[in-house]
Amino acid sequence: MASHWMRSSTIATSEESAAGPGRTLSRTREFEHGSVSAFVVLLVVAIFALMGLVVDGGSALTAQQAASDEAQQAARAGAGALSVDALRSGSVELNDQAAVAAAEAFTVTSGHPGSATASSGVVNVQIHYRLPTVILGVIGIQSLQVSASASAVDVQGVTEGSR
Numbered sequence: 001m002a003s004h005w006m007r008s009s010t011i012a013t014s015e016e017s018a019a020g021p022g023r024t025l026s027r028t029r030e031f032e033h034g035s036v037s038a039f040v041v042l043l044v045v046a047i048f049a050l051m052g053l054v055v056d057g058g059s060a061l062t063a064q065q066a067a068s069d070e071a072q073q074a075a076r077a078g079a080g081a082l083s084v085d086a087l088r089s090g091s092v093e094l095n096d097q098a099a100v101a102a103a104e105a106f107t108v109t110s111g112h113p114g115s116a117t118a119s120s121g122v123v124n125v126q127i128h129y130r131l132p133t134v135i136l137g138v139i140g141i142q143s144l145q146v147s148a149s150a151s152a153v154d155v156q157g158v159t160e161g162s163r
Contacts, residue, residue: 045139052136060144063131067148070110071125075152078103078116078123082154092156094121124151 078099086093096118103116103125114127130143 048135048138052133052139052141056133056136056141056144059134060131060146063144063146064148067112067127067129067146068150070107070112071114071127071148071150072152074103074106074110074114074116074125074127075123075150077106078118078125079152079154092154094118094123094154099123122151122153125149 079094081095081098081102083093083095083098099118100116100123103118103123104114107114107116107125107127112127112129114125116123116125118124126147126149128145128147131146132143133141136142136144
């Protein structure tokens, strides 16, 4: 019986000789040592920004709708301020000063003071305020602008489209 001897040979690279037997040095690993940490930090910031858009953006949309409702109601309150003298004479006219006062009083009562104007029977109301953010403050956005405007006019009698 003949026996065959197999001889395995290995060639050590310069990295293996420097690291010792069975160990290798990796230059790419040395350079990438902190890259995962930087990636995680950027990912966390991006996730916070996305959460901020969802949470604070939703709050801003809700506040925008509420401001619009408040402006509409204030304009209606102002449009109800009719001139008593004009009513006694048989006509319907808006008392501009009373209309502005009523509309602005409504905005103060609703919690977001606004401004109002009245001209030619039309009451215009504008509301502007800033909504503080909950999550976007982490990335430097401390508040969001909310604004709304509405107009109202007092009508009399039957109008088109009424049933």
